[in-house]
Amino acid sequence: MALLAASSKQIYKRLLGYVKPHWKVFATGIASMVVLAASEAGIPALLKPVLDGTFVEKDPVFLTWAPISLIVLFVVRGLAQTVSSAAFASISTHLMHTLREQMFGRLLRLPAAFYEREVSGNVISRFTYDVSQISHAGVEVLNALIKDSLIVIGLLAYVFWLDWKLSLFTFILLPTVAGVAKVLSRRQRRLSRELQESFGDMTHVLDEAVRGHKVVKIYGGQDYEATRFERVAKQVRHRQFKLHLSATIGVPIVEIAGAVVMASVIYIGSSRAIEDQLSVGGFVAFFAALGLLFSPIKRLTKLTHPLQRGLAAAESVFAVIDQPDEIDNGTLRLDHCEGHVRFEQVSFRYPGVETTALGPIDLDIPPRSVTALVGASGSGKTTFVNLLPRLHEVSEGRILLDGHDIRDLVRENLRQQIAFVSQDVVLFNDSVAANITYGCQASPERIRRAAEDAGALAFIEALPKGFDTPVGENGVRLSGGQRQRLAIARALVADTPLLILDEATSALDTESEQLVQRGLERLRQGRTTLVIAHRLSTVESADRILVFREGRIVEQGTHDALMATHGVYYQLNKAQLFLDDD
DSSP: OOOOOHHHHHHHHHHHHHHGGGHHHHHHHHHHHHHHHHHHHHHHHHHHHHHIIIIISOOTHHHHHHHHHHHHHHHHHHHHHHHHHHHHHHHHHHHHHHHHHHHHHHHTTSOHHHHHHSOHHHHHHIIIIIHHHHHIIIIIHHHHHHHHHHHHHHHHHHHHHHOHHHHGGGGGHHHHHHHHHHHHHHHHHHHHHHHHHHHHHHHHHHHHHHHTHHHHHHTTOHHHHHHHHHHHHHHHHHHHHHHHHHHHTHHHHHHHHHHHHHHHHHHHHHHHHHTTSSOHHHHHHHHHHHHHHHHHHHHHHHTHHHHHHHHHHHHHHHHHHTSOOOOOOOOBOOSSOOOOEEEEEEEEOOTTOOSOSEEEEEEEEOTTOEEEEEESTTSSHHHHHHHTTTSSOOSEEEEEETTEEGGGBOHHHHHTTEEEEOSSOOOOSSBHHHHHTTTSOOOHHHHHHHHHHTTOHHHHHHSTTGGGOBOOGGGTTSOHHHHHHHHHHHHHHHOOSEEEEESTTTTOOHHHHHHHHHHHHHHHTTSEEEEEOSSGGGSTTOSEEEEEETTEEEEEEOHHHHHHHTSHHHHHHHHHHOOOOO
């Protein structure tokens, strides 16, 4: 095998760290492979006394113990093979399980910026394709490497013991194998990285086509999607072919070198046998051991392919595992939050972007008040509310909650004070009740009351299993309005002092909206509420309306006061509601 680069050694050492908790199973597998390697050398070792004792010396004793010894040898080999395979299969499955758990646990704690820059298909590909490749590098390659290396050492020791001069020809193979592996390993590592990226692209296209199947059908996008998939699938095929070719090209080179060695051994060995320097049994045993030597050497040469592929996959997986968690240096916990929010010279810019996306903003939001946010798309409304639960960190200034900088609060405690209802409803493939109580515990009576307040009780009771009915992937079995009402019921159950509504009634018909608005009115009582509104009619009753433009608050006041100024709010209202100038 070619020497691994320093970075590769570090990755492989880290992978071996996952094996450490299972060292007893690992040691059992190694011991079994030692027995297996010894039994491999035992096959030609049996040939010499059998051939010399029966065909040369005509000793009948060999006819008795030779067959028995052969059977015992292969029984031992079978047991050793089974034990080693079981041991390394156990370690392999544990390794994949642990890596997937660590990756998923990390994903749950990563900041929003990670999800904004990463393609979902690439993330999913790491869980499926990459981890399975790591299994090869972490355990299966190690298994073959140790087993075949021990077999090679055992067979080499035996042929040197038989005839050390004749054995010198085997050194033709060793530098050949090392040279081939060294040349191929770098290319295979690069090709493996490219293949992983291609798999991620293919998964992404597939995921978009599945999630957007309605749009694809209605707008006739089948040909377009088929072309997209064909392009990335061809890229996968092309790179798989190049990687496969790179993995197999070394075998013929080793075989040619082996043929040279075998031809030399036949010629010189036959001459030595004629000169009585080597017995017939010894020559046959030597030749058999040399023949057995080629298979493990070829397997060792081919190991560069799964090894480099696995190490490239490990780089990808560890890149996720090593991502820093959301920043949380907070130490304070609020037992009872009044809901007084203050923005002091708050500005925000996205990482790697010099221009400011929001701010500077100075704003005082009294407790138990309703503040509405309006403005054109991209004006900064969503960014503004995302700063409060620390989905993004402020670039400058600070946000205070009841007089405490939110960065001084334990992040989990801060978010326990906030309920969030978005226009993009997220439901999980679980029961209605489980989606309503997501992240908290609630009695059946409380769940039912929340559903009723959200205007969802009637349609829930009409479902086949009521509150126990599965909603499907992201609520696919429900209408848009029904999904929205479940999200509102979830916020009602959470019963938090702070409430963020991102156009919570946008997907509802008039009748359902009236039901939900009544529930929202009850929900707002005694809570500090931020309402992002695209439909201006939903914010007329707000205590204060903030008008955003290009990341700044350009107007604020009540509905009547802002309409009287004939400013930005008035123009937005006029454009949407077609009001007369008077």
